Amino acid sequence: MKQGKRICPGCGAVLQSEDETRPGYVPAQVLAEREEVTCQRCFRITHYNEVMTVRLDAEDFARILERIGQTDALVVKLVDLFDVNGTWIPDLARYTGDNPVLLVGNKVDLLPRQTNWQKVRLWLEQMTRELGLTPTRIELCSGKKGLRLEAVAEAIEELRDGRDVYVVGVTNVGKSTFLNRLLPLYGVDTRRPITTSRFPGTTLDVIEIPLGDGCRLYDTPGIVNAHQISHMVSPQDLKILIPEETLRPRVYQLNDQQTLFFGGLARLDFVRGERQSFVCYVSNRLRIHRTKLVNADALYERHRGGLLSPPRGSDWQHLPPFVRHTFEVPPDPVDIVISGLGWISVRGTGALVDVHVPQGVGVGLRRALI
Incomplete structure (x- = not known):
């Protein structure tokens, strides 16, 4: 303070x-x-x-967060279950030191209704090991809907053991919404709630919140992961890109030499393989357009900003140029992940796939979430 x-x-x-x-x-x-x-x-x-x-650069974030490793505290790390890879904080140990970490998978309400939450928790546990973190505990919740916040509060109380708490996460992970629903469980007056919005980077400095036992909870600013595509679109297009309701998976049975456009922000080419399903988990408001691979370049040049939007109008001119990423997809169920946009689940017999995204956007394969 x-x-x-x-x-x-x-x-x-x-x-x-x-x-x-x-x-x-x-x-x-x-x-x-x-x-x-x-x-x-x-x-x-x-x-x-x-x-x-406003201007807030990486050094500002580092200055604010470096205090965590110098204190004896519990670290509550939030990830967005819609965008786990995009909301992951690399090298978290740089900021946490030897402090225990409670990993909270937020926005569980976005996952399709038939999703088995226990399997999601086990999936997240394996993912964290692969990403180099061994959290003390993992919990799932929805800050927006208030789902399982009591379980998160109980875990915080048990693990903090009379210590301060630092809540960390990247921009737009839902941290402020999560805290505005969590804090009343501690008797904290939220008549002046933390500002929440869909815009990345809403919290700009550490917010100190007394917990009533002499300890404090600290809400830290969101760390910017530049590889999220959400940082490349306008606030108006974020309304389309970031889901606010339960995802409705869209299934496409594709032959090779077919293409899927995700608005004008990404493109998936099924280059080679047997006919198989591509299940798309993106915002329900994001338009997906299918075409033949041979027509894809011409379609993009002719319809970007219109049929292929967002970005809308001439906003596509502000996007970095598209870069192609090629993947040999195994026959085992995997997700093709586009940071900040969602994922495409492939459960076929193997395929060669090209993914085109703006330069700098993270793309990769992972074990299937659902």
């Missing part, structure tokens, strides 16, 4: 009236006249669902 300075209760930034492009900006008159005030950015997110761009 910054002593002697006024803090925005929504995002944690120090309130200031000097530079509206920096975190915490409030017009000088408002700051002088009102005792309780949120920054202009939080106000616009809350009341108008619009975001203001």
Whole structure:
């Protein structure tokens, strides 16, 4: 906590009236006249669902988070079950030291209704080992729906053992929504809730929350994973790209030499293999278009920004150029993951697949989640 300075209760930034492009900006008159005030950015997110761009770089995040490894605390790490790979924090030990880690898979409500949650938890346990982390415990929940938050709260109480708690996660993992639903279980007054929105990077500094026993819970700012495609689209297109309701898997029976376009943001070419199913787990609002591979280049040039959107209109001009990633897909069930967009499950007899995404977007194979 910054002593002697006024803090925005929504995002944690120090309130200031000097530079509206920096975190915490409030017009000088408002700051002088009102005792309780949120920054202009939080106000616009809350009341108008619009975001203001502010400058907060990787060094700012590192400066804020490096304190975690220097304290004796419980670390609660959130991942988005819709985008586990995209919301993973590499080298988390750099920030946590020897502190115990409670891994929370958030947004379980987005998974199809027939999903076995216990199998998801076991899948997540194996994934974390492959990614180099051995958490003390794993829990699943939905911050938005309030599902299984009591179990998460019980795990926090057991593992923190009278210590402070740091909640960490990448941008847009649902951390602020999660905390706004969790904190009332601790008797914390949430009449001035943490600012929440679909826009990445809403929390801009550490928010310190007393837990009532002399300890504190710290909400840290989201770490930016630049390989998420969500960082390359406009706030309007994020409404289409980021799911807010239970996913409806879309199944395509493809022959080789067929292509799937995911709006104008990604393209999957089934180059070679036997006819098989490609099951797409992306936002229900994202349009998928099927065509022949021989027509794919011409279709993209002719219809990007229109039939193939988002991005809409001329916004596609701001995307980095597409890069091709080639995968020999094994016959075992696997997911082709596009960071920030979702995944395509393949359960056939093996295939050669090309995936085209904007340069810098993460793409890979993993063991099938569902």
